Each structure stands twice: as C-alpha cells, then as structure tokens.
Ligand SMILES: Nc1ncnc2c1ncn2[C@@H]1O[C@H](COP(=O)(O)OP(=O)(O)OP(=O)(O)O)[C@@H](O)[C@H]1O
C-alpha cells in the first residue's frame with residue numbers, strides 16, 4: 001500500500017504557544033483514518049498545519065511531494081479538501097453556490113455540472129434547498145453541504161474536523177454511512193478528526209490518538225475498539 | 238408638478254453618481270473592513286487623466302476607456318503597495334494610510350494640473366432630453382451609463398466564476414482559501430474595480446461640478462451617506478441609498494423653505510442619522526441568518 005500523507009515531527013505554534021510537539025503519523029492511499037483526542041489535544045491544529053493555516057515546522061509530504069511553505073490555496077490544488085471545524089459554510093450564499101465554490105479550482109464545466117447532480121443524489125435534502133441561503137440550513141444539513149462542497153473538488157484526500165459535532169445521533173450515523181461509501185466507491189482517502197471515538201472507530205480502518213500535541217497511541221481501528229484497556233485509558237469509554 | 242418631476246429626475250441623475258461612489262466604498266469595505274476616505278480623490282485623479290488625454294487629442298470615449306483601464310491598474314497598485322502591507326495593522330494605522338493617500342493624491346493633482354477650475358466636456362450634450370425640459374441629455378447620459386454599469390456588475394458578480402470567487406473571499410476568507418481562492422488577489426481585484434467605478438462617477442459628474450482637485454469632496458460625503466444609509470454590507474443597498482440621497486437632497490433644497498444649497502448637505506445627513514437610529518444596519522444591511 002502506498003503512503004498518501006506522511007507527517008513527520010510536526011511542531012505547530014500559535015504565537016509563542018506551542019500546540020504540537022513533534023507529531024508523526026501517516027495515511028495510506030484509500031484509507032479512512034481517524035485522529036482521536038480530548039479537547040485541546042491538537043487535532044484541529046494538526047489539520048490546520050497540513051493546510052498551512054498555522055505556523056509549523058517538520059515534514060508534511062503528500063504523495064511524495066512536500067507541502068511545507070505552500071499557501072493554503074495552492075495546497076487545495078493537490079487535491080486536498082479540508083472541511084474545517086465549524087463547517088466553514090458560506091452562509092450568505094446559496095446552497096448551489098457553495099457547491100460551485102467547492103469546484104472553483106476546476107476548469108471542466110461539464111464535469112462540475114454533473115458532480116453537482118451527483119451531490120444532490122448523495123444528499124437529496126440539498127437539492128430541495130439548492131436556491132436557499134446556506135446559513136438557513138439546519139446544522140446537519142450544513143454538515144452535509146460542507147462534505148458535498150469538499151467532494152466537489154474531486155479530492156484525493158479529505159480532511160474532516162469533527163463532522164459529528166452538534167448533530168443528532170441518527171444524523172451522525174447517516175453522515176458516517178455516506179463517508180464510508182465515498183471512501184469505498186469514490187476512492188477518496190479520508191482523515192477524520194473526532195471526539196466521538198466509538199463511532200469513528202467503527203468507521204475507520206486506522207486510528208491515532210493525540211494527547212497534548214503528541215501521538216500517544218496508534219493502530220488498527222478494530223483492534224483499538226476491541227481493547228478495553230486502551231479504550232479506558234485513552235478514550236474514556 | 239413639473240417642478241417636482243424635474244427635481245426628482247435631477248435627483249436620480251446626481252443620485253446615480255452617489256450610487257457609484259457608494260458602491261466603490263462598499264466594495265472596498267467588504268474586502269478589507271475599512272472606509273476608503275480617498276475614494277473621491279482617486280476618482281478625481283482618474284478624471285484628470287481622462288482630461289489630460291483629451292488635451293492631447295484623444296477623443297472622449299477613447300480617453301474614457303483608457304482612464305478606466307489606468308484606474309483599474311492604479312487601484313490594484315495602491316492595494317499592493319500601500320494596503321496589503323497594512324492588512325494586519327491596527328485600524329488607526331489603516332486610517333492614517335487612507336488620509337495619507339488622500340493628501341498625496343490631492344496635492345499631486347494640484348501640482349500637476351494646478352487648482353484652477355477647468356471645463357470638462359460631456360459626450361451627451363446639454364440640450365433638453367427628448368425635447369423635454371425636465372432633464373438634460375447629460376443627466377440622461379449619467380443615468381444611462383450608471384444603469385449599464387450596474388447591470389454589468391450584477392451579471393459579473395452573479396454569473397461569473399471570478400465574481401463568485403470575489404464574493405466568497407469577501408464573505409468568509411478562510412473558507413475561500415480552503416476551496417483554493419487566492420483571497421489576497423481578490424482584494425486587489427476589488428480595489429481595481431472600485432477605482433474604475435469611481436473613475437466613471439468622476440468623469441460623469443465633472444461637467445456639472447467642474448474639474449479641480451477638490452471636485453469630489455462633497456460627492457464623496459454624499460456617497461458615504463448613501464453607503465451608510467443602504468447598509469455598508471450591501472452593494473444593492475449602497476446603490477439604492479445613492480439614488481435616495483440624490484432625490485432627497487434635491488427635494489429638500491427645493492421644498493423646505495430656507496434650505497438653499499448651503500443647507501442641503503446637513504439636512505440630508507440629518508435624515509440619514511434618523512434612519513440609522515431606527516435601523517442601525519442601514520436600510521438593506523445584511524441580517525446574517527445563522528444557526529449553530
Ligand atoms: N488561535 C489559538 N491561539 C492560541 N492557542 C490556540 C489557538 N488555537 C488552539 N490553541 C491551543 O492549541 C492547543 C490545541 O488546540 P486544537 O484546537 O488543535 O485542539 P483540538 O484537539 O482540536 O480540540 P477540540 O476537540 O476542542 O476542537 C490547545 O491547547 C489550544 O488552547
């Protein structure tokens with residue numbers, strides 16, 4: 001299996017405050033990997049460092065090419081779609097405009113139009129509301145819009161920051177089902193940050209646990225889920 | 238009744254100019270969250286450039302187009318050189334930047350073209366429009382050009398990818414970068430377009446107020462008023478605000494006893510303040526519908 005994303009000795013800083021202390025992990029092509037950890041562990045910071053939205057040192061390689069020192073907007077062009085914490089919806093624009101923005105770096109108009117239809121098939125509720133201001137969607141609908149917006153890039157890697165946040169359990173199940181399907185059928189590799197460890201471990205094949213800016217645990221998702229000791233000491237359930 | 242219609246139409250004509258200035262101000266405000274005090278001076282300078290070209294023998298519309306293109310490039314240059322480096326600086330530093338820009342442009346214009354008042358031609362003539370005494374051909378031209386401009390801008394922002402990208406960059410910059418939009422260049426582009434829009438306003442109003450380095454002072458105040466009245470977050474509101482301020486200014490000057498040319502400005506501003514007391518975000522200020 002080929003390594004798609006390789007992060008080595010990542011250190012990230014907010015001003016003088018260091019948030020990541022030499023964090024290393026990797027993600028295989030086609031994998032659905034989850035990054036777990038408590039509040040403030042550094043999950044969001046890790047995703048932000050990959051997209052160069054926070055000052056960092058260390059090595060970040062995507063498909064063998066270094067991403068360091070590239071601007072956020074140029075990293076997108078490698079095929080990395082990032083759904084930030086809080087979803088990053090363009091609230092004052094319509095649902096359809098949000099989808100078009102996801103594909104703003106693409107030039108194939110016909111492909112964009114058919115992909116919008118594909119998103120409406122994945123998420124029928126978005127079709128019903130395609131002319132509606134995105135800010136008026138419910139939290140769950142906005143999360144679906146955010147995932148759809150990311151998919152409009154036709155990404156090779158999707159970074160999702162707490163997609164389950166604020167959603168009802170049933171909606172979360174739905175959403176995770178769709179993520180699994182996208183991963184298998186569209187061959188999109190996914191790195192998902194989650195607080196809901198139980199659900200994330202069901203979905204993922206690979207898992208890493210972060211504590212105060214370091215990886216403290218890694219392995220096969222099923223193994224971690226089945227190991228009560230690890231679950232109790234690192235994931236608290 | 239004829240007087241009333243006449244004043245309303247004249248108000249729409251100057252209102253068109255205020256609408257352009259308000260729109261220029263709002264475009265920059267949306268991009269960088271600051272009011273460009275130098276917008277009027279930039280428009281004045283563009284107008285001088287077109288005048289200079291005409292002095293050199295370039296025909297009116299040729300000078301108009303060249304001045305627009307130069308304004309567009311000049312606006313981008315001002316953003317790249319002066320305001321991009323100030324992007325993370327405190328508000329007051331930016332304010333100082335705008336005041337410096339104002340002073341620099343104003344005195345350069347005075348230095349190059351001196352402060353004497355100059356005639357500025359109109360391509361529309363100033364005969365009665367369609368044989369009617371209500372409105373002159375130049376006033377009709379001001380309205381016509383502005384309406385064309387507004388329609389063009391509407392299509393640009395609503396139906397082109399670059400227009401969509403500019404709106405996205407102004408509304409949620411971080412998300413815009415995450416879909417691959419170079420937000421920094423979108424801001425520069427906004428400056429270029431705002432400067433060109435201001436140039437149109439300057440060239441259209443110059444035959445009325447005459448050409449001199451301080452010609453846009455009053456116009457910009459009305460433009461600001463229009464932008465605030467319509468809501469600084471709404472380009473549409475800015476345009477409506479421009480026309481409303483133009484009409485109100487004229488009607489107040491005509492019908493309120495004792496309000497001559499001198500009192501028009503304070504009366505207009507008083508009206509705007511009263512509107513803002515009731516609707517602080519302006520008439521069309523955006524109410525962002527948000528759910529968490
Ligand atoms: N903008 C910031 N300025 C200063 N410190 C920050 C900033 N953002 C995050 N931090 C700090 O960096 C550390 C990691 O934060 P991060 O947001 O990555 O955590 P997280 O794992 O995503 O947590 P959560 O699950 O609550 O989202 C925390 O200690 C936090 O206080």
Ligand SMILES: [Mg+2]
Pocket residue numbers: 043044045085161
């Ligand atoms: Mg987080």
